[in-house]
Amino acid sequence: MNKSSTDNQSPIIDNRSQIKDQFNRVHDYLRISLTERCNLRCSYCMPAEGIQLRPRSEFMTAEEVIKMSKIFVSLGVKKIRLTGGEPLVRKDAEEIITGLSQLPVELAISTNGILVDKYIDTFKSCGLKSINVSLDSLKKEKFNTITRRDYFDKVMSNINLLMKNNFHVKINAVMIKGFNDDEICDLVEWMRDKNIHVRFIEFMPFDGNKWDWSKGISFKEIMTKIESRYGENVVKLEDGKNDTAKNYSIKNYKGTFAIISSVTNPFCDTCNRMRLTADGKIKNCLFSGTETDLLSAMRNGEDIVPMILESIWNKKAVRGGMESFEDFSDSSQNQKNRSMVAIGG
Numbered sequence: 175m176n177k178s179s180t181d182n183q184s185p186i187i188d189n190r191s192q193i194k195d196q197f198n199r200v201h202d203y204l205r206i207s208l209t210e211r212c213n214l215r216c217s218y219c220m221p222a223e224g225i226q227l228r229p230r231s232e233f234m235t236a237e238e239v240i241k242m243s244k245i246f247v248s249l250g251v252k253k254i255r256l257t258g259g260e261p262l263v264r265k266d267a268e269e270i271i272t273g274l275s276q277l278p279v280e281l282a283i284s285t286n287g288i289l290v291d292k293y294i295d296t297f298k299s300c301g302l303k304s305i306n307v308s309l310d311s312l313k314k315e316k317f318n319t320i321t322r323r324d325y326f327d328k329v330m331s332n333i334n335l336l337m338k339n340n341f342h343v344k345i346n347a348v349m350i351k352g353f354n355d356d357e358i359c360d361l362v363e364w365m366r367d368k369n370i371h372v373r374f375i376e377f378m379p380f381d382g383n384k385w386d387w388s389k390g391i392s393f394k395e396i397m398t399k400i401e402s403r404y405g406e407n408v409v410k411l412e413d414g415k416n417d418t419a420k421n422y423s424i425k426n427y428k429g430t431f432a433i434i435s436s437v438t439n440p441f442c443d444t445c446n447r448m449r450l451t452a453d454g455k456i457k458n459c460l461f462s463g464t465e466t467d468l469l470s471a472m473r474n475g476e477d478i479v480p481m482i483l484e485s486i487w488n489k490k491a492v493r494g495g496m497e498s499f500e501d502f503s504d505s506s507q508n509q510k511n512r513s514m515v516a517i518g519g
């Protein structure tokens with residue numbers, strides 16, 4: 175990827191209406207983690223015992239989430255996705271969603287689906303249209319194994335509730351070899367008569383998730399399984415400019431499916447994503463080992479715009495600098511990050 179011709183120019187002198195990195199990628203999509211807490215214990219996301227919980231004062235209040243978001247919107251952010259942990263476990267989630275819905279952005283949320291029924295009216299009144307729900311298996315016992323909790327029925331009924339209310343539902347399914355890869359075609363079959371969008375996600379390395387690629391299923395392996403079952407009925411759909419997923423459908427099926435291949439086929443060229451952690455730090459990449467503390471600066475009354483521009487300007491071309499598969503698989507590199515629960519994916 176070519177660096178822009180203004181390499182050595184400090185980003186601060188660049189305009190303040192757009193967030194760009196040195197590869198000219200415009201960043202207008204902010205993912206905000208609202209909490210490190212969750213009511214599930216998914217094995218690829220956090221250790222069974224959970225993570226060390228910290229005092230509430232270290233985390234953004236609802237007001238601070240909204241104040242920080244307004245600053246990002248003033249810099250050109252057009253989409254905000256709320257993530258966690260599980261964003262809906264926050265007692266003030268409704269206040270945050272309502273506050274953010276006043277901003278000129280597309281608002282979306284990624285949830286494990288357990289509490290969706292409590293927030294469906296808020297989603298509607300706040301104009302949320304796109305809801306991502308994590309679901310790694312259509313089998314109850316497997317769901318309980320990977321999440322270490324017994325919420326399968328609740329999640330399935332809430333997915334149906336979202337569909338009944340015409341939300342655009344995307345299903346995030348992390349593929350683990352020998353665990354749920356036998357369900358790839360079942361998940362495709364599941365969307366035959368449902369307006370649902372199933373996304374198969376390659377298993378990614380994060381702190382504490384005991385990642386090694388022998389447990390992963392690649393884009394190619396997933397496609398081979400689907401093509402061997404559906405052959406010419408597999409249709410490639412057009413991908414959006416900044417899409418992380420490669421999108422497909424099956425002829426005459428109501429839903430669609432996609433594959434997110436951060437491990438075997440990264441899609442960093444068109445990355446427009448920034449992440450704000452629940453404790454107010456900006457991560458310029460999902461896999462970056464470095465962060466910038468915006469919250470402390472904002473609490474000290476400092477101008478955080480130069481810090482945001484600097485963080486993104488210094489973003490690496492690919493996967494936080496882990497360009498090759500070898501680098502990416504090297505635990506001395508990929509473990510310099512947080513656990514997934516503390517980033518929000």
Ligand code: SF4
Binds near residue numbers: 440441445491492493
């Ligand atoms: S790995 Fe980093 S640079 Fe690549 S798409 Fe994800 S967030 Fe963007």
